[in-house]
């Protein structure tokens with residue numbers, strides 16, 4: 675029987691030898707290669723670590739990616755970790771059970787959202803750019819993604835827009851206009867990709883999941899004094915930076931899953 679199939683017998687959280695310690699892991703390039711499945715060795719080491727302390731995932735993508743990359747058709751990923759945090763913790767599981775989730779629309783409210791959406795669509799309507807396609811606002815669970823050309827752009831059109839934006843500066847002034855128009859909305863803006871920018875509530879980065887970890891005090895009385903975080907994008911601008919740099923965590927920057935394994939084995943004598 676593989677380690678994955680054998681997962682499931684662990685001391686209760688309050689009976690783990692290091693009961694005030696939790697290890698949280700980013701997924702892509704930390705537990706697995708980007709969009710690939712975790713190795714058997716990684717799952718084995720995580721299983722050994724779970725005998726000593728609590729363990730959890732913190733992914734930026736939606737929950738299905740964790741299932742694909744860490745679980746299998748017969749193994750539920752929530753059985754392999756004490757905590758699973760997807761979308762930075764907006765979707766969360768504790769010991770296999772879902773915790774109260776959150777969403778962008780729930781947080782902002784329909785009225786404010788419509789003011790924002792209408793402003794965005796008017797702004798795009800007035801933009802003079804070589805091409806416009808479709809899906810100018812993509813409505814996601816934890817954020818909205820805004821694209822002046824539209825998310826239906828083909829790969830060639832994406833590349834074209836990216837180059838055009840470098841010269842004609844379309845996205846940056848758009849973000850500035852939104853900041854000016856909605857100063858009291860409490861939103862963060864991030865230009866990460868080629869054709870769009872993300873809009874999400876301030877603080878909804880990976881530190882969001884720490885509220886679930888801290889809530890353990892009210893559930894089992896456990897106060898996690900040592901919150902280790904392992905991630906590969908632990909630099910300003912990377913999506914692991916905020917939680918890595920947070921005073922509540924002990925951050926470990928890793929190069930790749932192999933480096934992560936090495937650090938975990940060394941730190942916890944596995």
Ligand code: M1P
Nearest residue numbers: 819865866867868869870871872
């Ligand atoms: O990961 C960076 C960005 O990738 C995509 O951006 P674009 O479509 O502009 O290349 C989007 O998924 C965006 O949300 C994300 O931040």
